[in-house]
Amino acid sequence: DAGVIQSPRHEVTEMGQEVTLRCKPISGHDYLFWYRQTMMRGLELLIYFNNNVPIDDSGMPEDRFSAKMPNASFSTLKIQPSEPRDSAVYFCASSPIAGGPNEQYFGPGTRLTVT
Amino acid sequence: RKEVEQDPGPFNVPEGATVAFNCTYSNSASQSFFWYRQDCRKEPKLLMSVYSSGNEDGRFTAQLNRASQYISLLIRDSKLSDSATYLCVVSGYSTLTFGKGTMLLVSP
Numbered sequence: 325d326a327g328v329i330q331s332p333r334h335e336v337t338e339m340g341q342e343v344t345l346r347c348k349p350i351s352g353h354d355y356l357f358w359y360r361q362t363m364m365r366g367l368e369l370l371i372y373f374n375n376n377v378p379i380d381d382s383g384m385p386e387d388r389f390s391a392k393m394p395n396a397s398f399s400t401l402k403i404q405p406s407e408p409r410d411s412a413v414y415f416c417a418s419s420p421i422a423g424g425p426n427e428q429y430f431g432p433g434t435r436l437t438v439t
Numbered sequence: 440r441k442e443v444e445q446d447p448g449p450f451n452v453p454e455g456a457t458v459a460f461n462c463t464y465s466n467s468a469s470q471s472f473f474w475y476r477q478d479c480r481k482e483p484k485l486l487m488s489v490y491s492s493g494n495e496d497g498r499f500t501a502q503l504n505r506a507s508q509y510i511s512l513l514i515r516d517s518k519l520s521d522s523a524t525y526l527c528v529v530s531g532y533s534t535l536t537f538g539k540g541t542m543l544l545v546s547p
Contacts, residue, residue, distance in 0.1 A: 355533075366539035367526070367539075369535070372533075426471050426473070426535065427473075427485055428485070428535060430484065432482055
């Protein structure tokens with residue numbers, strides 16, 4: 325299995341621009357999670373999906389952030405408009421049915437820099 | 440009080456040393472506990488689960504004290520390849536809460 329796939333791996337953009345991060349979970353995994361990691365705040369859960377349905381988005385910082393999962397094999401996290409404080413590493417993770425949401429497999433992350 | 444607290448380190452140890460990390464958590468209703476490992480500029484990966492009875496995986500031993508709400512990880516005979524950040528992770532019903540991690544640096 326290829327594992328969780330994320331793209332792009334690096335993104336540099338200017339403040340005010342729209343940013344779209346993409347994730348392909350491991351096939352057969354029913355849970356998908358979006359995290360953000362910074363030195364100051366560590367790894368924070370932004371939103372998670374179960375069977376393509378958003379379950380908890382309480383970690384989404386503000387309305388500038390949105391996430392979708394149109395099918396079982398694809399999810400996007402969009403920031404519009406982006407701000408310098410959004411600079412972070414964004415991880416997508418997925419989890420299988422049998423293990424529940426607990427054992428999570430992370431993608432390599434997208435390193436976002438907003439100037 | 441933060442949900443999951445860890446000493447950020449770094450812990451600098453020589454090869455062959457034994458090192459221990461502790462972690463405390465605030466939610467007494469937490470159900471599951473884990474240690475994840477994160478190498479520099481890489482994604483976190485599950486190292487081991489932590490059970491109430493304690494568990495061992497090779498050189499790694501994890502223990503849980505529910506009464507005091509802390510989790511520990513012991514690494515024996517440290518290797519250079521153990522250098523990484525170790526994340527303490529606590530689970531509720533459906534989500535994981537990560538500590539900020541403890542950095543370990545093993546030197547020759």
